[in-house]
Amino acid sequence: MKAALHNLGCKVNSYETEAMEQMLIAAGYEIVPFCEDEKADVYVINTCSVTNIADRKSRQMLHKAKKQNPNAIVVAAGCYVQARGDELAADDMVDIVIGNNRKNRLVEIINDYIGNNSNNEAVVDIAKTHEYEELNIYDVCEHTRAYIKVQDGCNQFCSYCIIPYTRGRVRSRRPEDVTAEVRRLVEKGYKEFILAGIHLSSYGIDFEAPCDEAVDYRAANMPGSRLLELIEAVCSVEGVKRLRLGSFEPRILTEAFVKRMAELEPVCPHFHISLQSGCDATLKRMNRRYTADEYEESCKLLRKYFPNAAITTDVIVGFPQETDEEFAITKEYLERIHFYEMHVFKYSRRKGTAADRMDGQVPEPVKTARSAGLLELEKRMSREYRESALGSIQEVLFEEVAGTCDDCGTSVITGHTKTYINVHVKLPADMSLEYINKICNVKLEHLSDDGEWVNGTLCG
Structure with a gap:
């Protein structure tokens, strides 16, 4: 079976989405992108409810998932479920609702739904929960x-x-x-x-x-x-x-x-x-x-x-x-x-x-x-x-190749200083991948035209 996940909200939500993805992989699911070109059998939307806009986006993504594949199982998880669980349970576009502190039961709940073919709710009174929900990740999307x-x-x-x-x-x-x-x-x-x-x-x-x-x-x-x-x-x-x-x-x-x-x-x-x-x-x-x-x-x-x-x-x-x-x-x-x-x-x-x-x-x-x-x-x-920071030499952890110029044979690699300044460095294209996930000294030389990052050169 194929599964697609979509995350809304904070970094804690992002972590939980990655953990749920890895749970699905361990259960034998193939993870596919959340997009119109690739249909999934199961869609998991990790929702947010911090603002009215977040509520609206959560509803939109749940409905979008069902429209992409009307036969798929659509799972609403997270904060919007806790805030509006009754509404979601009555929504024809949503098959399963999972609140906070129950995301670690995702696979079990999906299996129960498939077996019973009925709306499956897993929402606790979050105000009375005292145990930490154990979720783990073994790999992450970012490489550094x-x-x-x-x-x-x-x-x-x-x-x-x-x-x-x-x-x-x-x-x-x-x-x-x-x-x-x-x-x-x-x-x-x-x-x-x-x-x-x-x-x-x-x-x-x-x-x-x-x-x-x-x-x-x-x-x-x-x-x-x-x-x-x-x-x-x-x-x-x-x-x-x-x-x-x-x-x-x-x-x-x-x-x-x-x-x-x-x-x-x-x-x-x-x-x-x-x-x-x-x-x-x-x-x-x-x-x-x-x-x-x-x-x-x-x-x-x-x-x-x-x-x-x-x-x-x-x-x-x-x-x-x-x-x-x-x-x-x-x-x-x-x-x-x-x-x-x-x-x-x-x-x-x-x-x-x-x-x-x-x-x-x-x-x-x-x-x-x-x-x-x-x-x-x-x-x-x-x-x-x-x-x-211009003129200083700082350690940069390089994260990715941002682009390659075929005509001149150079690439731009990007990373961040310890103060989280985004730094771009030009290198010969055949060397660029060697620097990914390495920490190197870089002289920060001048800002980009829009001031959003700093261009620099490797030292030594």
Whole structure:
């Protein structure tokens, strides 16, 4: 039988989709592309529900799958299932619904459906689930880096966010399982790893055993102590050359935490710290549990121990009751922190959240204008960060051949620095493949015309 998978949403979803794909391969399925030219017997759509747009895309992809092959089994999995399970169960275009924390039963559920030929539902009350769903990958689509899911769920209940209702409470993967997966992937040649989670900073708070208090940075009352232990464990695996982290909460970035990370060679100076707003009044309405000053202090600590650290963030514009003055405060704050990259989102109302019930909903045209202003700022700051690296020699992990010029016999290979600057290097075409998945010193020379990457030359 043939199966096609399509992923929507975050890096955690991507990891889970790859794990489900490998489960299907192990069960004897042939994996084919999700496209009109190739019909599958089973379609698995790993859905997202973070915004109304994500909901709509999830529905569209489920319906597209059934239209590509009306006789196929269409499986809806993930967050949209948790949020709108009743609707999907009644949808003629969907045959199977699988919620979060049940994806590891995918093959079993499909087999049961084939045997019973009836709608098969596997959706749990995610708020009452306390066990971590074990999913594993043995290979990944990218040839040089691998995302490793280490945590699920969130206890924060930000006023705009549906995720605690679709992903449930914090559940963490045992560190020995994480390092075992990392070792397997190192043996396959992977050099770079990214620890991913729904709320990574909460990693380990659900573990019963206390931290080792013999070492003061692991004291039980230190925020992020379990996450720091995991970072150390992954860095200690032989063959791990680079480690990146998913989104941080500023509250765990204490001096002890950041200092210890800086002592671990594989940790890349590239950090994503979720912000959402630079205005304290807006942060309070969002139920974010830090102030703008506390966030700024976290950035200063990172730059103290990781000079020229690349710091990225998320920002929401048009949150309920956000005034022009509050937006101006946020914009000035973003420019002062000077991020490498920003992900800018227009506030999206989510039924069931506190923000959905707030007065003072901001009109869509105002959100659009504010978003455009921040995207313009983001483009400028991102270019300035890349410009600041010109003339330096940095290690680049090469990932792929971007193109070949047949007339001149050269190829362009691309990769990233530890600060995640995209670098292009020209090489003789017959040599280009030799450099893929290698880390080399490169002199960063000049920006591309659009400022999106840096051109460089190999050193030595």
